[in-house]
Structures are given as C-alpha cells and as structure tokens.
Amino acid sequence: MDAPPLTRHQRRRLLTRQQLIQAAVDLVLEKGYEAVTIQDVTDRADLGRGTFYIHFKDKEDVLWAAIQDGLQETEAEAHSQFQDGLPPQIEYYGYLNIFRHADRNRTLYRVMLGEQGSAVLTGRVQAHLAAEYERDLAALPQKIYTEFDVPTEILIQVVTGSVIQLVRWWLEVHNEYTPVQMAGMLYQSLHHKKPPARVGPSPLVD
Amino acid sequence: MDAPPLTRHQRRRLLTRQQLIQAAVDLVLEKGYEAVTIQDVTDRADLGRGTFYIHFKDKEDVLWAAIQDGLQETEAEAHSQFQDGLPPQIEYYGYLNIFRHADRNRTLYRVMLGEQGSAVLTGRVQAHLAAEYERDLAALPQKIYTEFDVPTEILIQVVTGSVIQLVRWWLEVHNEYTPVQMAGMLYQSLHHKKPPARVGPSPLVD
Amino acid sequence: MDAPPLTRHQRRRLLTRQQLIQAAVDLVLEKGYEAVTIQDVTDRADLGRGTFYIHFKDKEDVLWAAIQDGLQETEAEAHSQFQDGLPPQIEYYGYLNIFRHADRNRTLYRVMLGEQGSAVLTGRVQAHLAAEYERDLAALPQKIYTEFDVPTEILIQVVTGSVIQLVRWWLEVHNEYTPVQMAGMLYQSLHHKKPPARVGPSPLVD
Amino acid sequence: MDAPPLTRHQRRRLLTRQQLIQAAVDLVLEKGYEAVTIQDVTDRADLGRGTFYIHFKDKEDVLWAAIQDGLQETEAEAHSQFQDGLPPQIEYYGYLNIFRHADRNRTLYRVMLGEQGSAVLTGRVQAHLAAEYERDLAALPQKIYTEFDVPTEILIQVVTGSVIQLVRWWLEVHNEYTPVQMAGMLYQSLHHKKPPARVGPSPLVD
DNA sequence: GATGAATGAGTTTTCATTCAT
DNA sequence: TATGAATGAAAACTCATTCAT
Secondary structure (H helix, E strand, O other): OOOOOOOHHHHHHHHHHHHHHHHHHHHHHHHOHHHOOHHHHHHHHOOOOOHHHHHOOOHHHHHHHHHHHHHHHHHHHHHHHOOOOOOOOHHHHHHHHHHHHHHHOHHHHHHHHOOOOOHHHHHHHHHHHHHHHHHHHHHOOOOOOHHHOOOHHHHHHHHHHHHHHHHHHHHHOOOOOOHHHHHHHHHHHHHOOOOOOOOOOOOOOO | OOOOOOOHHHHHHHHHHHHHHHHHHHHHHHHOHHHOOHHHHHHHOOOOOOHHHHHOOOHHHHHHHHHHHHHHHHHHHHHHHOOOOOOOOHHHHHHHHHHHHHHHOHHHHHHHHOOOOOHHHHHHHHHHHHHHHHHHHHHOOOOOOHHHOOOHHHHHHHHHHHHHHHHHHHHHOOOOOOHHHHHHHHHHHHHOOOOOOOOOOOOOOO | OOOOOOOHHHHHHHHHHHHHHHHHHHHHHHHOHHHOOHHHHHHHHOOOOOHHHHHOOOHHHHHHHHHHHHHHHHHHHHHHHOOOOOOOOHHHHHHHHHHHHHHHOHHHHHHHHOOOOOHHHHHHHHHHHHHHHHHHHHHOOOOOOHHHOOOHHHHHHHHHHHHHHHHHHHHHOOOOOOHHHHHHHHHHHHHOOOOOOOOOOOOOOO | OOOOOOOHHHHHHHHHHHHHHHHHHHHHHHHOHHHOOHHHHHHHOOOOOOHHHHHOOOHHHHHHHHHHHHHHHHHHHHHHHOOOOOOOOHHHHHHHHHHHHHHHOHHHHHHHHOOOOOHHHHHHHHHHHHHHHHHHHHHOOOOOOHHHOOOHHHHHHHHHHHHHHHHHHHHHOOOOOOHHHHHHHHHHHHHOOOOOOOOOOOOOOO
8 A cells, every 4th residue: 555656757657647537527528528539638638649549548448547536536435434333324424425526526427427428438337336336235234125125136226326317417407405415315315214413523524 | 189191202201211210229229329320320221321311410310309209109108098087106107107118119218218329318318207207296286205305306306317227227137027017116116115006907017 | 245324323433433543553653552642542533532432442452453454454355366266386475465465554564563562462463363374274285384394383483473573674674675575585585485476467566 | 701799788789689670570471561560560579669760760671671681691602602613504503592591581581572571672672683693694604595685684584583483482372392392493494404413412402 | 302422521540750768 | 778658740531411313
C-alpha cells in the first residue's frame, strides 16, 4: 500500500491519461456520447491526435476507465465506513453512500447513467452494481426481504433499477433534495420503513 | 376504430415502411444501435438506398416509430381491459400488462430497453412510462403509497426504474419465469403484498 | 457473344470504372505504386472520394483489374492468330506477340513489370504467364527443349523470367529495337536458332 | 582482411545494428515489405523507437543494408574461388555460387527477390547483378554466346532474368533440388550444353 | 414511389519522426 | 547511445444524402 515512487516519465504519462479522461467525460456530458469524436477529446485535452491511441483503444475505453475509477472510489468509501460492524438498516447507508458520491461527482454520474451516456456503459454499471449488491447480500447474517419469497436475482434487479433511475432523475431534473433525503425516500419506497433517525453529530452528516 | 379502406398505393407504401421498421429493429438487436447504418437497413429490407428517406428522417426516426407503435399498443390493451371499473391492486394488472406485451414483442422491447438500443431512446421510453403512470395515479380515487410521505415524483422513478430494469433482465437473461410470475414478484417487491390470487378461467391467463 | 444491350446506368458505371483504372495506371507509372494514394486516383479521374470504393476494394484491386484486362487481350490476340495450325518455331511467335502487345500498351506493361509497380502484382503476372505457358506446352504435339532433360517446371521459370526481364528492360531503357528484333534476339538466346525469316507481306509485320 | 579490434562501444553498436537488420528481414518475409513499419522492427528487435534512426534513415535503408551485405558476401565467395585461373564453363560455376549462397541465406534471398519484397529493391538487385555480369563478361578472354549475334546488353537481361526467377521459384516452391542440380539445369537451359561432370571430392560439393 | 451511382464531408487510425531524459 | 511519450500530418474508409432516371 506504499505509494510507489514514480519516475518523471511515469508521472507525465499518468497526467496525460487523466487529462484525456477528464476531457472525455466533460465532452460526453456536453454533447452526448455519440456526438463526441476522438478528435474532440484530444483537442479539449490539448494533446496530439495520436496521443489518444497510446492510452486508450477508443471512446468506450476512456469512458469505461473513468467509470471504473468512480465505482472503485464509491466502493472504497462504503467499505471503509463499516469496518467495525454493520448497523441495522444497512441498506439505507448503502443508498446514502451512492447518493453522496454521486453528489460529489455529478458530471461522471450523469455520463455513467444518463441519456448523454452510452447504453452499453450504463448496462455495465448496472451489472457491476448488481454483482456487488449480490455479494453484499450473501455476506449479510440475516436475510432481508425474504418474507415475500421473491428470489434474490429479482430483488437485485428491482433495487438496482430503482437506485439508478432515481440517481439519474435526481441529477438531471432540477430539485432541492439532499442526499440524505433521497436515500431516505428510496429506503421508504422499497422497504416501507422509516429510515434511521439522524442522531447527534455524526460523520455521516451531509 | 373502423379499418379505413386503403388504396393499393397506400398499402404498398405501408408495406415498405413496415419492412424498414422491421429491418431496423432486427439489425439493432444484432449489431447494436450505433453500429447500424441506413445502408444496412435498406439492404436488409431489400430496398433502394434512397427509399429510406421517403419514409424516415434518420436512424432514430425509424426506431422511434417502431417504439411508438409498441407503446401505443400496450396502452390500448391496458385501457381496453378496465373499461368497467378498476380492480383493487390495480398496479399488479399494470405490471402484468407490460410483461405480457413484452413477451409478445421480445425483439422490440430488447431494442427499446436493452444495451443494444440507444440511451436516448430508452430515456424517452422511461419518460413516456413515467408520464403515463403519473396520469394514471392522478386519476385514481385513493392515493397509494402515500402512507410514507414519499412524493409522487420519487415514487414514479422507483416504479419505472424497477419495471424497466426487470423487463430488461427478464428478456436478456435466460430464465423460465412467466409474465404472471414476473408481475407477481415485482408487485411483492414494491408493495409488500401478495398479488391477487388467480381465480378460475380468466382472460388474463398467460 | 452478342454485345449485351447496356442500360444508361450500366454504361455510366462502366465509364466511371474505366476512368478509375486509367487514372490509377497513369499515376503508378508517374509516382510509383507505393506513392499513389486512393485520393490521387479519384482526383485524377475527377470523381468523388467515395466513388472509388463502389468499384474497387483498394489500390491493388484497381491495378489487378487493369492488368487482367491487358493479359486477356494479349492472349486473345495470340489465340486468334493461330487458328489454322501452328507454325514451326511457334515460340518465336509467342514472344513476338508479347513484345507487340507491350509496345502498344507501354504504360500498362511498365506498371505490370517495372520497378514502379508492385512486387506482388508482378509476381501474379509471372505466375499467370507461367501457367499459360505450361498449358500451351502441354498442348503442343512435339515436345520442345526436352533434348536436355530439363524438367518443364524449370524451363517455364527460365522462359518467363527472361521474357519479363527483357520486356521490362526494353520499355525502361532507351533503345531502338523493334518488337520483331526483340523477339528474334530472345529466340536466339534461348533456343540457339535463327528466328524464322520474314517473307513477303504478312499480317505479322510490325 | 585482418579483423580490426573493436571497442566495447563499437561492438554494442554493431550488435544493435544487426538486430535491426535481422528483425527487418524477418518481418518483411512474414508480412510483406509494405506492411512492415519502423515500429514493428524496433519492437521485434526489442529496442526503443528512436534507436532505429540512429542507425538507419528508413525502411528501405535497413533492407538495402541487409541486401548489400548479402551481395558482397556472394561476390567475395565467387572471387575467392577462381584466384588461380578460370575453368571452362565458367558460367556454370557462377550460377552454382549464387544458388549455394541463396541456399545458406534463404530468408534474405526471398526478401531480395520475392513477392514479399519491394519491386524497387529487387530492381536494384537485378541492376547490380547485371553490372557485375557485364564486368565479368568484359574480363573474359573468349566471347561467349556471340555466335548468335545477340548484343551483350540483351544477353545480360536474359541471364539475370532467368537466374533471378529461378532462384525465386526455387526458394518459394517446395522442391527437392540441390544447388548443384539447379545450376546444372539452368546451365543446360541457357547454354544447351551439359554442365561439367562432378569429379572426385571437391570443395564445390554441396 | 423506388432506385442506386455518385458525392465528399467527417472520422478514425496509423506511422514516421522528434526530443527531453 | 538508447529510450519511448508525444506529435500531427497523411491516408484510408465510411456513410448520410442527393439526384437523375
């Protein structure tokens, strides 16, 4: 976990890569996935045409790189929060984590999930979330939702479908809801229970 | 509702149009929205290049035409069913109607909702469903879901997100669930109640 | 063998094709095979960029089309000459036929055989000549050259190698030899016999 | 002829150069002259991109260097053989020398003469052989071939064309002929005489 | 209305080459 | 000397669209 010492060459390479990713994400949000060309990206990043191909294969490749960075960060945050035991109503905190991360990375999330993005990439994000959710469910001691005999695979689709659509709507449509409110409303809608009361000063405050 | 008598010319024109729509939908499912070209479509439909432009403006235009036909048919079916009063658990029958129609138009629904389609078009489908759902909700005498103080706009996102994702999953992943089972499981997941028991021979049997 | 009546469309298509072939051959002679681009060709033929791809796959494709036309014509001429019996010293007339045709199609032959052309295409020409020569040898009543027990496959290489190199040299280097002289000298070199004397007015005069 | 003592630096430099030449020749045989890029060469030689330009100007430059090495070696061998007087049927030994050297450098010769190579380079090889042959002819006391009054310049083309085509064929097509057999058959074909009988143990045995 | 040859703008992609390390 | 990231010019190639028939 030590930060590996990077040569100047490597640092330069990494910077160029980040510039390309940033330019690609911004442009997709502005013009829509299909309308963005590789040339747009290199122009925006102020790099030579060929430089793109040193780092990425095509448009999908850059964006998937951007998305993976985002997903990884979300997960890392989630896992770091619950190192000493899971609270009841764990799902609520899962939702909250997603809304918070989306709030801090609005551009990326709109590209990941929105109409400006690519159906293929959104599909991959959904599949990724579904897999992660399934893993988390399997790790839980008590089974949730099972009172209704609905198979896990179905529940996963319902939850991921709801979450993704709600985040998309939240980021696209003008509204004043906070991440805490959004997570609470989603929790209520799906679980038919009040979300945990906010008590005292907390690291989870938004 | 009377079938208007068509001239030979009109019938020929309509046939050409249908051939283009069918070719476009099939090709999008096979190669993905982005990869399909107008030439692909006319080649598959066995028509001249220019013929396309007599009927449609561009790729999006044909597919949106296909989708609108599909959506219109789904709604027509739904509304014809409940002409003499709404049953309790009306939502269940709404879900069921969608799954049934999707079952009979698998290719079209996969193009409408799946990864092969276009994010823009799927977005429009979602917006369409959301608007329709909102209309239906407003028309209902009793408010549903309101016990939890979740605003309608949020509920609409949760429901449409769930429905779309579940239909998508159902059509893409191999599974043996029937439309009745799917609607039932979705109803349970969202409403936390058993779906209506199936009683006797019924026009709603799948 | 009737000339098929061509529609105006087909005639136009054929003309465009010929324009592309002519432009390609001329340009290869001027700049060399490798240096010629598709754009050069369409510019020279005064046609749109994309038109090329309606007719040909790539550079090699146009040139091979040109070459095949040339080879076909040479063969047709040869076969039309000897319809009523083969003269003695038949090889001489074969050589003569080639030099005459090359003389009338200097540009094409220089592209086919010369340094400006492509090694791949020249290889194909050689293979074509070799195959044709083998066919002709097999059809001859008396065997030639066999006094030395050199296998046919070897002789074919010696003859085609000599012919091609000699035609190439003749077309590239400034010299005043006529086709009849060239054929005579080649015949002497390979067969160690005087070529047939030229007697009286003859359709074979150059 | 003394081996000059090389510094460590010079030895390293020479090795790099040889690696580039070897990589270039191998790649041309594999993919064809046109398809090979400088990057292919440096990748295959496991060297940095820029290194190429320290040693060579371009693709043609490396290959011509390789070819010159080959030609020089062939000539050196030829001249070392006949230091104490020319045998009769000297041409036979010239042919044999070429086939032997080609046999020991099959890859290089296929690149030099074959379809995978460049028409320009093959042209240069032919010109080189022709010049050398002309020099050798001029040095001979007795004139050969002149019984037929064929000018030397023509004979040179016939001989070099035959030799090159025969070597090319021999290396490309599967066959079991030895260099001695090939030289003998070529000698018979061109000179219409038996090649010299092989007598006793000899340094010329293959 | 249907056809399909021709168009040429727009993109992707490759590659030789440079240059700071 | 060797490196390899970056460059950007140059080509290939595709495709939507037009238009004469």
